[in-house]
Amino acid sequence: MTHSTVNDLSNFPKTIAFIGAGNMASAIFGGLLSNGLAPEQIIATTKSHESCERTRENFGIRATTSNHNACEAADIVVLCVKPQTLPEVAKDIAPHLSPDALVISVAAGIDIDSMTRWMGESTPIVRCMPNTPSQIQQGACGLFANDQCSQQHKDDAESILSSVGIAVWLDNEDDIHAVTAVSASGPAYIFLVLEAMIEAGVKQGLSQELSKSLAIQTVLGASALAISSEYDPAELRKRVTSPGGTTEQAINVFESKNLRAIFSDAMDACANRSKELAKAASDH
Ligand SMILES: NC(=O)C1=CN([C@@H]2O[C@H](COP(=O)(O)OP(=O)(O)OC[C@H]3O[C@@H](n4cnc5c(N)ncnc54)[C@H](O)[C@@H]3O)[C@@H](O)[C@H]2O)C=CC1
Ligand SMILES: O=C(O)[C@@H]1CCC=N1
Known part of the structure; x- marks a missing residue:
């Protein structure tokens, strides 16, 4: 088990799309912004034009109602919709992911097997379980990567999650259930x-x-x-x-x-x- 915290994201060279801009997404991108990530490097998607406008006003980041456009513009896609909505969203965005894009999922319960079934076997996926204190850089997050992730993908996921708290790599995907019970909930x-x-x-x-x-x-x-x-x-x-x-x-x-x-x-x-x-x- 390794864990780390990194603070400065002012030189992080990637664009990150958050699919769903609710409680958990805003806690993470709020934390990223406080750590120096430029607002134009974050795109959040919402379901209505009104919530897009609110997200732009509150955070200064880019916002759109198009999950497809957000994915096409992003190096990293963070899935932040409810677990019950994820199957539909994951299947829908799969053809719009950039080549070599990293997908990070925060959805409770949803395992990597299901996500690769929806998005394709070759998709690099990091499944993680963060918590809302991420918003003030006091989060605690467990992470697990599939075999399709390169070291760079893992480093990117760790940079994002460790910039908003502690990020702990798990040896077994199943440990995420326990992490959910301890730190996410x-x-x-x-x-x-x-x-x-x-x-x-x-x-x-x-x-x-x-x-x-x-x-x-x-x-x-x-x-x-x-x-x-x-x-x-x-x-x-x-x-x-x-x-x-x-x-x-x-x-x-x-x-x-x-x-x-x-x-x-x-x-x-x-x-x-x-x-x-x-x-x-x-x-x-
Ligand atoms: N809230 C928490 O403390 C934690 C939540 N999680 C996970 O985070 C995920 C999100 O949870 P919350 O942020 O609490 O829920 P939330 O309900 O606040 O946010 C979900 C957002 O997704 C949006 N959405 C729904 N369908 C969409 C679509 N097709 N395209 C784009 N956006 C869409 C909704 O409008 C809503 O704003 C869940 O999967 C949950 O398991 C994980 C750890 C902690
Ligand atoms: O209650 C939930 O389902 C989410 C996942 C962990 C914390 N909140």
């Missing part, structure tokens, strides 16, 4: 924890505003400490938890209500859904 779990902490703080008597800023800063601070510390999270937790003190009481409640089992069940359900999406795609 993970931000939603933390937002749920934040919602719960804020609500509980308000119940204790704090204003919504104060509870919110304390809770958010606490998650940020705990993450930053965990990432910079020589100690693992269990040890850091112990260092907050004084014997006979206050934290211990809270941790006892979490453990007795089986928080670990809840996370395990939730993440199993997430990974299982990713596998189901793969199965559904194999029918197309």
